[in-house]
Amino acid sequence: MAYILNLETATTNCSVSLSKDGNTIAITEDARNGYSHAEKLHVFIDEVLREANLDSKALIDAIAVSKGPGSYTGLRIGVSAAKGLAYALDVPLISVPTLEVLAHQVSCNDGVIVAMLDARRMEVYSAVFNSKYNQIRDTKAQIIDETSFGTYLEQGNVYFIGNGVTKTKSMIQHPNAFFIEDKLPSANEMGQLAFNKYKISDTEDVAYFEPYYLKDFVALKPKST
Structure with a gap:
């Protein structure tokens, strides 16, 4: 236990x-x-x-x-x-x-799951999983446009989930795209x-473990008043 x-x-x-x-x-x-x-x-x-x-x-x-x-x-x-x-x-x-945690909120028998988190402007952090939750594409920071995830969409259903869905939904128009909104x-x-x-004792070294940021932190300049 x-x-x-x-x-x-x-x-x-x-x-x-x-x-x-x-x-x-x-x-x-x-x-x-x-x-x-x-x-x-x-x-x-x-x-x-x-x-x-x-x-x-x-x-x-x-x-x-x-x-x-x-x-x-x-x-x-x-x-x-x-x-x-x-x-x-x-x-x-x-x-x-x-993104693996997020993907497990989707239950599907076919197609792929795209877990995505909002980044700046039209960018998202995303990873692609099959219906058994095996990751089939590396995690990336990518700019979303009309052609994004086109290969997967032509092959079958694609389930998009996460707070990156809003900007993705505005760009991708495809009958195989399903958008699961308001999920974190x-x-x-x-x-x-x-x-x-x-x-299986797959653990981290407490002293040296760091978060997976994917991109370097960029501090935004405060707006002038």
Whole structure:
């Protein structure tokens, strides 16, 4: 039996779950108020432990964190918290790709899943998975235009999911394109993925692990007033 605490902070959704042998037994999340992870994350951790009637953090067997890509600040907060907890509790640290977490919100028998997160302007971070959730195209930062994902669309159904869908829907017009809107990565889908890694000791070095940013952080200049 393994209790894993799962942290998802790659987008505006601050999401924490506790899973037992891969099954979510408690979850708290909030995507309504922008990036408030610094204030909410540790509060949510305490809430899920109470909801699951877990008396102590010492009963946790591993900490899992969504590793990116995503928001630079969100990822830093989540990974820092995960590393601190893993070190303090002396338990393994497990990382789960954010786009894989997102893809698991789609259930389909055919075609492919494109998990995508919004980046600047017409850019998204995206990865492509088959209906069994095996990744069949590398994670990329790409500019969306009318020809994007054309090869997959000509072959069959393509299910687009994530907060990159809005800009994609405005550019891609194809009968095989299905757009699943208003979805963000959630710790609810992390439990089984983290448990699969836990069983084979696929863990990270707490001292050296860093988020997968995909692109270098670029600070925006404040607007003049």
